[in-house]
Amino acid sequence: MQTHAAITTLAADTGSPLLTELAILILAAFVGFQVISKVPNTLHTPLMSGTNAIHGIVLLGGLVAIAHAEGFLNQLILVIAIAFGTINVVGGFLVTDRMLSMFKRKPEPVAEESDT
């Protein structure tokens, strides 16, 4: 099963998990720049909305943190955080889908003249 664990093995080899995490952080930044700089203006709003949905990944932070949370207040804070994250994810993807489904090609002339 260790073969699955490229990331954690790397962490063990390099000593500090923080450095591994920083390496991933930097690489992710470059991936983000590369993938996204090619988007045409037309799709900027849906793109902003789509990336907005992706940072709803903070939801996972709530799920991870609640596993070791103790005490009513800590749990309450995290339940609110999970609810916020869920709004971000679910709302974000739905709204992006609504926007994108409106982008259509020019309809065939026949379909266009529906009143004839």
Add this chain to the structure above:
Amino acid sequence: MSVATAFFQDVNFINACYIVAFSLFITGLAKLTSPTTAVQGNKIAAWGMLLAVVATLLNSGLDGGEFALIAIGLIVGTLVGVPAARNVKMTAMPQMVALFNGVGGGAVALIAWAEFRQQGGNLSDNLDVGIPLVFAAIIGSISFWGSNIAFGKLQGLISGSPVKIPAGLFVNIALLATAIGAGAAILLGSTSEGLFLLILVAAAILGNLAVLPIGGADMPVVISTLNAFTGLSAAAAGVALDNYALIVAGMIVGASGTILTDQMAKAMNRSIGSVLLGGFGGEAPAVEGGGGETGGTVRSTSAADVAILLAYARQVVVVPGYGMAVAQAQHAVREMSKALEKKGIEVKFAIHPVAGRMPGHMNVLLAEADVPYDQLKEMDDINPEFGRTDVSLVIGANDVTNPDARLKPDSPIYGMPILNVDESKQVIVLKRSMASGFAGIENPLFYGEKTQMLFGDAKASVAEITSELGGL
């Protein structure tokens, strides 16, 4: 515990799922770059998110009570998020994105707070966790409150015009210094929860004060900046919680938001700094007195005359702006363009990168009204065409058509790329009144010899033009 259960709960299995999820995010984003694959791209990213959430729920540390709490959070979030996303009008899309962005930032700030409490306030022993937590708290809180203010401004709950805050820059720097100072004290050994709350509160006030002075027209840049902020704060939370999914997804968003912000600011010929440090309001006084010099005569016209002018044109370019969004005129505009096309007239839409309140705002509105996207032309493609355009129809756009940006070096918008509407043979401007645009400057286009003004509500005016066209 069975072998199979142990396998699925293994942290390596969860991380492997995360790797698949990243691949889906990146593939999805790549597909968002083309209108034909964008819908699919969004769905792929959503599947990635579902996989990441399910994999995280396999975490063996969760007991029944915690699952119940998680279920509450997920259900409440779904009950709020789904109807909000389903029912929001296309014209209100920018503020919806601002709101969704805000709750994301709020979630980060809350997680940071809960983690601080969970560690008993002791962050100094483990700076690997402490530094990113403090960072996440500051940025998350700024993003939450800043987005709420952006929402309030776009929704009309707060005045959309720039609000002057005395010594704003100094106050903001002091607030940021307070937040960082409180964070530093905690990292150096203080375990006071009051200090941590001070971080959140100082950042919250900063988020409010930073966005309040910015005018409504600069909101695209603000929302995009805050979007990047939330991504960065999520990535920081990921470092603190040792969660790779948070780090990767958060950072990808941080990178994309930064690029978008940069592109928008460039299109307005402004630096990100000048937008965030206050709107045009701060620079305008120098030219306000000069308003009189452009004050020529304005020719007003009627819908019937516009219809005749359009009917004999070969090419018509529609220039939509925020006024079209406010008047909800996009469907009326589509009807008009159909009527024109029926007469064999070429209709194109000229989209300025910052028309409206978000990049691509006009594209979304016109797409909602079924305008085919290949009829929407970006600034660089349409500008050479104005010379052979018979009639340009400016619907609720102002500053993005102001020829001063090309001709008058002392104008505050000099150098801003504009749509060269003034080069077309005839210009019709649909406008409610002679009020100036967001930048508060006169637009000589309105006084031009080739220009006629059609005053009134954009939707009603366009509908009238369409019905007049039907009679021709």
